[in-house]
Amino acid sequence: MQVPSPILELKGLRKSYGAIDVLHGVDLSVFPGELVCVVGPSGSGKSSMLRCCNRLEQSTGGQVLVDGVDITQPNVNINTVRQQIGMVFQQFNLYPHLDTLGNVTLALRKVQGKPRGEADKLGMAALERVGLADKAKAYPAALSGGQQQRAAIARAIVLEPNLLLFDEPTSALDPETVGEVLKVMQELRESGMTMLVVTHEMGFARAAANRVIFMDAGSIVEEGPPEEVFGAPKHERTRAFLARYTGGA
Amino acid sequence: MESLDLFLQTFFNLEIAARYWPDILSGAGITIGLSIVVTITGLALGLALALLRALQRTWLSLPIIAFVDVMRALPPLVILIIFFFAFPLIGISMSAFTATWLSLSLVLAAYAEESVWGGILSLPRGQSEAARSTGLTWWQTMTSVVLPQAVRIALPPLTNRVISVSKNVALGSVVALSEVLNNAQSATSNAGNPTPLTMAALAYLVIFIPVMFGARRLENRLQWRV
Numbered sequence: 151m152q153v154p155s156p157i158l159e160l161k162g163l164r165k166s167y168g169a170i171d172v173l174h175g176v177d178l179s180v181f182p183g184e185l186v187c188v189v190g191p192s193g194s195g196k197s198s199m200l201r202c203c204n205r206l207e208q209s210t211g212g213q214v215l216v217d218g219v220d221i222t223q224p225n226v227n228i229n230t231v232r233q234q235i236g237m238v239f240q241q242f243n244l245y246p247h248l249d250t251l252g253n254v255t256l257a258l259r260k261v262q263g264k265p266r267g268e269a270d271k272l273g274m275a276a277l278e279r280v281g282l283a284d285k286a287k288a289y290p291a292a293l294s295g296g297q298q299q300r301a302a303i304a305r306a307i308v309l310e311p312n313l314l315l316f317d318e319p320t321s322a323l324d325p326e327t328v329g330e331v332l333k334v335m336q337e338l339r340e341s342g343m344t345m346l347v348v349t350h351e352m353g354f355a356r357a358a359a360n361r362v363i364f365m366d367a368g369s370i371v372e373e374g375p376p377e378e379v380f381g382a383p384k385h386e387r388t389r390a391f392l393a394r395y396t397g398g399a
Numbered sequence: 400m401e402s403l404d405l406f407l408q409t410f411f412n413l414e415i416a417a418r419y420w421p422d423i424l425s426g427a428g429i430t431i432g433l434s435i436v437v438t439i440t441g442l443a444l445g446l447a448l449a450l451l452r453a454l455q456r457t458w459l460s461l462p463i464i465a466f467v468d469v470m471r472a473l474p475p476l477v478i479l480i481i482f483f484f485a486f487p488l489i490g491i492s493m494s495a496f497t498a499t500w501l502s503l504s505l506v507l508a509a510y511a512e513e514s515v516w517g518g519i520l521s522l523p524r525g526q527s528e529a530a531r532s533t534g535l536t537w538w539q540t541m542t543s544v545v546l547p548q549a550v551r552i553a554l555p556p557l558t559n560r561v562i563s564v565s566k567n568v569a570l571g572s573v574v575a576l577s578e579v580l581n582n583a584q585s586a587t588s589n590a591g592n593p594t595p596l597t598m599a600a601l602a603y604l605v606i607f608i609p610v611m612f613g614a615r616r617l618e619n620r621l622q623w624r625v
Contacts, residue, residue, distance in 0.1 A: 257533035
């Protein structure tokens with residue numbers, strides 16, 4: 151049987167800010183259709199790793215291969231690559247001067263040059279997928295946190311990316327709106343979307359992920375199916391971290 | 400009653416007003432025209448400088464900061480005098496209109512740059528990161544996401560500055576520009592009566608109160624819609 155090639159492959163990824171190393175050579179592969187959750191304590195380098203995947207952060211060593219192309223190379227057109235990699239941020243980062251549909255369609259119109267009518271149609275379809283079609287004309291300030299994050303997901307998926315990066319998508323949300331965002335993410339997973347998710351939602355990681363990565367101090371400490379990482383962690387550091395999060399051993 | 404009569408005869412002398420209103424009107428025309436071109440060139444240059452500064456290249460930012468600080472530190476009158484009286488000594492002569500236009504445009508550009516730059520700085524970094532993450536170029540991010548927000552934030556200080564710089568067109572009287580205040584002063588000397596100055600004051604009110612209304616309307620219209 152032929153092994154599918156990974157959509158995203160990190161090889162010896164390093165990142166340092168001045169003298170401070172935040173990633174010490176991370177190796178990771180994400181395969182088509184997979185949902186990979188990255189968990190770990192704050193400052194473990196999870197977000198830095200994620201942000202290196204679309205070059206929002208410049209890595210200082212190693213490779214980031216997207217469909218086999220090393221995007222850390224300066225000759226790569228990063229703007230083309232980024233259309234293939236959607237990103238959802240902790241703080242949503244919706245554009246406050248545009249309505250929801252305008253947020254979703256901006257890149258369609260500016261980057262892909264689609265006429266407004268066509269962009270609006272695709273934008274509405276994306277809003278439909280996240281259950282926000284009725285908020286198309288609302289401005290971000292009028293949306294709840296959960297709605298804003300769903301709009302941000304629509305903005306990312308409207309470009310039909312091969313890979314979606316989530317940077318703690320529920321950490322800024324009220325507890326009661328976390329569920330609606332996780333539900334949308336679950337539906338995306340069922341539709342076959344490949345996702346790399348940095349999260350503190352252990353319940354979601356356990357229920358939805360194909361693989362869980364535990365990171366600490368800039369390295370991957372442990373990775374495996376969720377039942378293994380959560381049920382029988384091999385490393386002391388994983389156990390200590392999970393104990394703090396689940397309130398037991 | 401006699402003192403009121405004297406007051407009216409001095410400041411609201413209809414006979415003198417009738418004689419000098421064409422001068423006041425042509426002066427007002429110069430003031431309005433110059434205000435408009437100064438506003439256009441000053442804001443355009445200020446916006447361009449803020450954009451260049453946003454490139455975050457030290458060799459670009461440092462001269463911009465130096466320019467902005469010098470222009471804001473010097474009284475506009477000094478800049479005007481340099482253009483009109485000093486530049487001819489190095490072979491660059493210009494009309495009173497050009498000298499006033501250039502000096503006020505540079506002053507407005509300096510303030511506009513600072514206001515827009517402040518607006519750009521006040522935006523969360525996530526705004527441009529989100530735009531870049533969807534494949535927008537730096538320039539597209541600036542024009543579609545950053546500047547529309549930065550300019551809204553900068554609008555109140557910008558409109559204040561436009562009004563204040565436009566009133567500084569009156570400094571042109573120093574270089575014999577026949578704007579409204581200069582014409583009013585000449586008329587006052589000729590007539591031996593300050594009624595033309597009263598007319599100039601009225602002209603300022605007629606010119607600038609609508610500008611202030613317009614500015615307020617613009618600010619309200621561009622508030623975040625919810």
